[in-house]
Amino acid sequence: MSLESKYIWLNGKLVETEKATIHFLNTSLHYGVGAFEGIRCYDTPKGPAIFRLTEHSQRLINSAKVMGFNTLPYSLQEIDRATLDVVAANGFKECYIRPLLYLSAPNLGLNLDTATPQLGIAAWEWGSYLGPEALEKGIRANISSFTRLHPNVNMTKAKITGNYANSMLAKTESVRLGFDEAIMLDPQGYVGECTGENIFVVRDGKIYTPPTTTILEGITRDTLITIATEMGFEIIEQPISRDQLYIADEVFVCGSAAECVPLWEIDHRVIGSGQGGPITRKIQQAYQAAIHGQNDAYAQWLHYVS
CATH class of the missing domain: 3.20.10.10 (D-amino Acid Aminotransferase, subunit A, domain 2)
Known part of the structure; x- marks a missing residue:
């Protein structure tokens, strides 16, 4: 497994991986109230293709709704587009993709309504999770x-x-x-x-x-x-x-x-x-x-x- 990639999509733009950082005083980091997805892109005879992308993006939105996020920064179509963009920017033929909705707040209180949802999407080359055999x-x-x-x-x-x-x-x-x-x-x-x-x-x-x-x-x-x-x-x-x-x-x-x-x-x-x-x-x-x-x-x- 390698986490190496050139770019991560972070809050609306592609950022060099080493610059895709968040503040230590981050609500999701401290309390585990983010929502994420695990998606795969595969090489096909017609080129790289993400498998069931829209279903994954919709489940990400559903997870945020279940968690109680009142607002989301991006629509289903925008999440799909951003996911395609980060794979293309890194030039991967096959990769694992990790969208993450996380919360940023001016304080570390326990009220979701004081925090602002933000979105990052990473991709990296990753073989079978349970091992090659x-x-x-x-x-x-x-x-x-x-x-x-x-x-x-x-x-x-x-x-x-x-x-x-x-x-x-x-x-x-x-x-x-x-x-x-x-x-x-x-x-x-x-x-x-x-x-x-x-x-x-x-x-x-x-x-x-x-x-x-x-x-x-x-x-x-x-x-x-x-x-x-x-x-x-x-x-x-x-x-x-x-x-x-x-x-x-x-x-x-x-x-x-x-x-x-x-x-x-x-x-x-x-x-x-x-x-x-x-x-x-x-x-x-x-x-x-x-x-x-x-x-x-x-x-x-x-x-x-x-």
């Missing part, structure tokens, strides 16, 4: 000792910066224990999601996934549901218990950073054949074709940088 070989996970946030404690439908302290606690614990990722249970004890990915379970040819009640409504999750449904698979949204993971034929996770990755072991229990099952592989391959512009059926999901 994860897409092919899969990863090992465990059930975290940390519970996924309660929806009435920290809003779970928003990508709020402070929410990810929960994810960092779980992820760090799992990595220190020798696993690649953590699976977090919801406040009722059912399977929620991983620290940065939604989860799917395959059993007897059907695909199960937790309902959206306590999880983030992932855009990659929606993408895979669409692709799998059009491939003829039945998708069932229902509560999933921890032990149902152990006896699944296949388990896979997805997210913009991670893409689509099989889980071959959970809590020291081998899942299925232990190497990613055939349904996971079919969906994974179809997803890769869609994001790289190799399937015209999903051309509407691509926003070309040029």
